[in-house]
Amino acid sequence: MKTAITPTRTENFSEWYQNLIVAADLAENAPVRGCMTIKPYGWAIWELMREQMDKRIKAAGVQNANFPLLIPIAYFNREAEHVAGFAKEAAVVTHYRLKMIDGKLQPDPDAELTEPYVIRPTSETIIGEAMSRWVQSWRDLPMKLNQWVNVMRWEMRPRMFLRTSEFNWQEGHNVFATHEDANADAKKMHKMYADYMRDVLAAPVIAGEKTPEERFAGADHTYTVEQIMQDGKALQAGTSHDLGQHFAKSFNIQYLGTDGKLQYAWTTSWGTSTRMMGGLFMIHSDDDGLVLPPAVAPYQIVIIPIVREENTDALNKYAEDLGEKLRELDLRVLVDTTDMRAPDKMWKWIKRGVPLRVEIGAREMENNSVTITRRDLGKESKQTVSVDELLKTAPDLMKQMQREMYERALARQQSQIHDVATLADLEQELERGTTGFFRIKYDLTLNAEFDGLIEKYKISRRCLDANDPSFVYVAKSY
Amino acid sequence: MKTAITPTRTENFSEWYQNLIVAADLAENAPVRGCMTIKPYGWAIWELMREQMDKRIKAAGVQNANFPLLIPIAYFNREAEHVAGFAKEAAVVTHYRLKMIDGKLQPDPDAELTEPYVIRPTSETIIGEAMSRWVQSWRDLPMKLNQWVNVMRWEMRPRMFLRTSEFNWQEGHNVFATHEDANADAKKMHKMYADYMRDVLAAPVIAGEKTPEERFAGADHTYTVEQIMQDGKALQAGTSHDLGQHFAKSFNIQYLGTDGKLQYAWTTSWGTSTRMMGGLFMIHSDDDGLVLPPAVAPYQIVIIPIVREENTDALNKYAEDLGEKLRELDLRVLVDTTDMRAPDKMWKWIKRGVPLRVEIGAREMENNSVTITRRDLGKESKQTVSVDELLKTAPDLMKQMQREMYERALARQQSQIHDVATLADLEQELERGTTGFFRIKYDLTLNAEFDGLIEKYKISRRCLDANDPSFVYVAKSY
Missing domain, CATH: 3.40.50.800 (Anticodon-binding domain)
Known part of the structure; x- marks a missing residue:
């Protein structure tokens, strides 16, 4: 049977995805390495997604604000794990003027910044600095802020919507008086994401905590919503982080408690991006093109x-x-x-x-x-x-239709989850080409052999099973 | 009488404005040179402004899209006037990685870009390149695109909302088959801005064409909406440009006409930004703080x-x-x-x-x-x-209230416009401290003496009188 998209999903999923994006006129590669242009039809989908997410964010008592694009390197460097996580993909602004030299337009050597700036890969640091001034006493807490902005993480293997050097997202940053409040709120926003994906994107998720190996750079706990694409690969569609006091201490976010004592606050951050669009497309679409809820x-x-x-x-x-x-x-x-x-x-x-x-x-x-x-x-x-x-x-x-699309996607997701008892079983499944998520005892994945499987099959730990955290989901991923 | 804001507007307008922004909790200077952080209350105003502008943009048949933040220097350089206009304030990305060297985090010398990028100061070039591929025949025209994004123009004398290195705006970019269509549409979007400011911001404007000396870098005609602040200074609140074939030729935007011949298209661009917020605040507010329509x-x-x-x-x-x-x-x-x-x-x-x-x-x-x-x-x-x-x-x-605020602002604006017959009269008014707009024969401002007045009183030509383009408005400006 002739299909509108060739190759089909089963023939070559990756090429099918690229061609889907062209056929539905969603986006194209930009003439900037790793970046994309989102075309009007794609952007109209994002506007609808954003509008409905924004309503839920505001309903959670969060206020939108807008922080600068550029971050002083020194800020970036204050939280050790954070800088280790992002330094390797930072776009750096070093000059503030261009000049024609020898007939070629180039950065003006006389306009070099003494302290270069990084284009935000995420804004914990610059927002942390503001919060250190905005939070004074327990009366200011909780403080819940969000921004819808572009961020940049230099990407060596870009893939449209899923992994681009520049991407659009919302990043929420909340501050609390206690760790209990912060952790509960990180979980609340995590649940908000899962509900949103179910109700708006008709996309089922596997929601759970990341293992320590896979946490955000500078977090105590990372809660993730993972989706299974039609080819069985995982997509991390959103994360919510309990940052403990890492950023509160690095940026001196302190508040005067009801007891009159100055103490460090507890922060969270939570984000979803245009990457969700990639998930939306790869969950529902077929060999004739896009299928939108x-x-x-x-x-x-x-x-x-x-x-x-x-x-x-x-x-x-x-x-x-x-x-x-x-x-x-x-x-x-x-x-x-x-x-x-x-x-x-x-x-x-x-x-x-x-x-x-x-x-x-x-x-x-x-x-x-x-x-x-x-x-x-x-x-x-x-x-x-x-x-x-x-x-x-x-x-x-x-x-x-919205409901039935969700139900079909859920049934497919359930058929793509496989229990495996041992690392040998896991390897056997991978070897015979079984796709999807594998549920296995978490402690098994701490064995040295598992590192070999990671290497050999390009798999990773996606998240702990929320119903039984002694199990972990393992899969190939985007 | 005690006022909530000190100094008052008459005592020191510039300090009053700074203190107004603090008192109303709108924004603050960011720890990045020339940039600001827009706080939740300020951003909530912007969201309302944006939403209502976006509706009018869409009603004009324009589609939103999203183009990359970074622009290859080579693109930037293709239109000569354009590069001359923006090279002096370009933020340049030269590296894509940070590295710890001698205990200091800095741009990694091994990760220098062979071709640096400029953070977009505006997007005529990168959108022009896309349009050269998207426009093929007369059937594709008109093509009307807009994006709501951040841009960057390195600012040596920043002032909150009015002039910041990074700012948020909408930039529209339209393509037409004929110069007549393009020019008519540039005027249509110009009128849309004036109507929006009247109906939504309760802000009267002086709408007219810029003189050649004040045109956008690369435009044939620039249509501007100018506002008069309470201190009599001008604020350029929005512009719409008829770009002729400058960008069509630089970026090879050609279409196959109904006559079967390949020909260059005609483009426009039109933009308004968070700068409008500064105007909103300086038009309506009083010595007790903000007054919002x-x-x-x-x-x-x-x-x-x-x-x-x-x-x-x-x-x-x-x-x-x-x-x-x-x-x-x-x-x-x-x-x-x-x-x-x-x-x-x-x-x-x-x-x-x-x-x-x-x-x-x-x-x-x-x-x-x-x-x-x-x-x-x-x-x-x-x-x-x-x-x-x-x-x-x-x-x-x-x-x-919306209507009455507009009427009061209009009456004040009218009282701030002064007819002057000669350059000597103009100088006399400026010398005695008269504030506001001065309406004078345009050709007088082409005399060498006028350059002296520009220098001495920091005035500029704001726009031609739409009712009689042989007259021009002259004023100090933000």
Whole structure:
């Protein structure tokens, strides 16, 4: 069977993914090493994702703010683990002027910074410095801040959405009076991420704590939401860190307690990024292109009038009217009256993953009916319904599709988790090409043999099993 | 009379502005030269401004996208005027790794970029390169793109919101088939800015074309919206550029016309930034702090329960209930039940410019009444009204305040424009300390004497009079 995307997922998942991005017009590689340009259709998806995440962030009592892009090297250096984690991928600003020298535009040697700046890879340090001034007494706590910004981590093996040198994200930074409060809040934001991915992205997650080996640079505990892509590989889709007093001590975030004593605060940080888009695409899409859950689809419904020369105006008008009625139901609707051929329009919107396609030809117009096809179920779902029926059921249908997409993704995820009892069993599964997550006793992965498997099969510990932390999930990952 | 902000506007406008920003908790200087941190209250204002601008941008048929932060120097260099305009303030990334050398963290000499990058000061070049690939035929035109991003222009004399090395903005970039279309659209976006400032910021503008001396680096025409601050100085609040074929030719943006011929396209760009916030603050605020138009006030109404020990819970609950009812009218309401003293709360929210203050004491609760005070009119407007009356009138009152703030600002602006017939008259006015805009024959400002006045009084040509382009507005500016 011919598919819109070649190769198919089973033929070559990695190439399929690259071609999917082109076919759905989501993004392209930028002329800057490791960076991407997110095209309008891709960015419209991100805007919907961001808007719904932002609501949940604000509902959690967090305020948005905006901190500088550049970080003085000295700040960066104050927390030892942190600098060790990020120094190797730091983009460094060393000059503040360009000059034409020997006919070539280059950094002006007379405008070299005495203290270079790093483009933020994350903002614990610069926000920690501000918090040391903003937090004075227990009355100021908890303080919960977030910013939606771009960050940069120089990337040697970039992959669109999943791993790019520059990426867009939200980074939350909270301060608390006690470790108990901080830890509880790190877990709360972790749960918020898991709920968001379930409800908005229709994406199931495996939520758990990272093992010490995989923690964020400078954290006491890192809680992660891991997703399983259709090829069985893991994607770390979001993390929430209990930073203990690492940053409070490095940046002197102290508060006067109710007991009148000055003491160090406890901080957390939590982040999700455009990387989630990669997960969204690799969880739901198929060999014909993108499949979007209605909650993040720029257009939830596309109406395609199948016109002939003699009825073009009337049919287009009929389609526009129907679009207007659907929009009144708070649905995002596109009526495609461009002069492309109807089959080309159809394939364009299939590839872009619009949840519901509505086709109207001369006969449908006459009968006050439409032919609808669900993107997630494909042509088997094609049926003709009356316009009244469509108007009555469309909002609920969106909810139903959202739910069913989640359920299918969940069933697939469950089929991709395998229990293994020993390292030998694990190796046997990897050797025979079994894909997915492997659940194994955590202490087994501390044996020296496990390092050999990491090396040989490029696997890693994803997170501890939340129900039984003596087990850990192990997988290949993006 | 004691004022919340000292010095007052008349005593020292520049210091008043700095202190206003502190008093209203809007922002602070960052530990990065020339950069600022926008605090939660300031950022909440920006989010409201951005949201309402974004709606207008989308209504104009523009799509948002996201282009990289870094620009290869070679790109930057392709348009001669453009590089001349921005090379002197470019932040340059030269290394992609840090290394500890002699106990000091510094750029790793082994990780020097062969081709350094510039942090975007604006994105005509990198977007131009993309458009050269995205635009193929007349069917692709017009193409209208916008991005909301941070940019960087190294600033030697920074001033919060008005002039910072890093700032947040929207930059629109449109491509057209003809110069006529491009020019008309540059004017359309220029008008969109003026309308937005009037309707959303309650800020009148002087809208007109820049003289050739003041054009954007690489533009054929620059259309500007200029605002007059309370001290009479000009603020350039937004610009829209007709770029002719400068960038189309430098970046090879060509399209196949309906005539089958390949030809260069015509481009525009248009931008507004967090600088508008500085204008908003300096147009409306007074000696007691910020005065916000309801359309961009994070809280349009603050309810302050004036509690005594015996009625704290009951009164707070009563206030919360009223707050809920007002929120149901789509108003942004804060009920301040913190344990500060009522007068401190009152002054806190006066300084932060909340449009309407609602006070409720024991007697008011008993009578089902409230005492309301408009921030823009001050204590003279204080009156007691029934709760029913408040609920009935509050939404309209917001519209009325928005309108009246605009009208007052417009009247003030008109009083700050002065006609002068000769350069000698202009000098006389400047010499006697007259502030504001001076309207004078444009050709007079082309005389050599005018250069002397520019130098001596730090004035500049702001824009041509839209009603009579033989006249130009001249003023000191931010």
